[in-house]
Amino acid sequence: MTYLLLSTPFVFAALVLFGIGAAHARRRDDLRRYLSAWGASTAVLLVLTTVFDNIMIAAGLFDYREDGISGARIALMPVEDLLYPIAGALLLSGVWQLLDAARAPGGHSDA
Numbered sequence: 001m002t003y004l005l006l007s008t009p010f011v012f013a014a015l016v017l018f019g020i021g022a023a024h025a026r027r028r029d030d031l032r033r034y035l036s037a038w039g040a041s042t043a044v045l046l047v048l049t050t051v052f053d054n055i056m057i058a059a060g061l062f063d064y065r066e067d068g069i070s071g072a073r074i075a076l077m078p079v080e081d082l083l084y085p086i087a088g089a090l091l092l093s094g095v096w097q098l099l100d101a102a103r104a105p106g107g108h109s110d111a
Contacts (some may be wrong), residue, residue, distance in 0.1 A: 002068050007083040014090035021097030028101070038093040045085035053077040 025034035057076040069078040
């Protein structure tokens with residue numbers, strides 16, 4: 001099984017939850033803030049993942065089977081490794097939005 005195939009259901013589930021969160025944000029006229037917060041957090045996660053995965057691979061802490069990756073790499077790190085922070089940011093953004101909507105009186109937040 002490849003890492004891309006292993007990541008696919010998680011990314012799909014995260015996209016569904018992110019979409020539900022986006023629908024809630026749109027109803028609250030908060031979609032721009034929702035998307036920009038996701039974009040900023042995703043960018044930070046991608047940079048940190050790229051830097052630290054390369055450091056850990058270079059230090060010999062772990063590596064990937066060649067038959068489990070696409071072959072495309074950013075330095076030492078396979079590009080599939082970026083799916084985890086993307087899925088995490090999608091999932092957490094959706095959950096945060098839904099929790100904020102549930103917490104606010106009447107489903108609307110003043111924040």
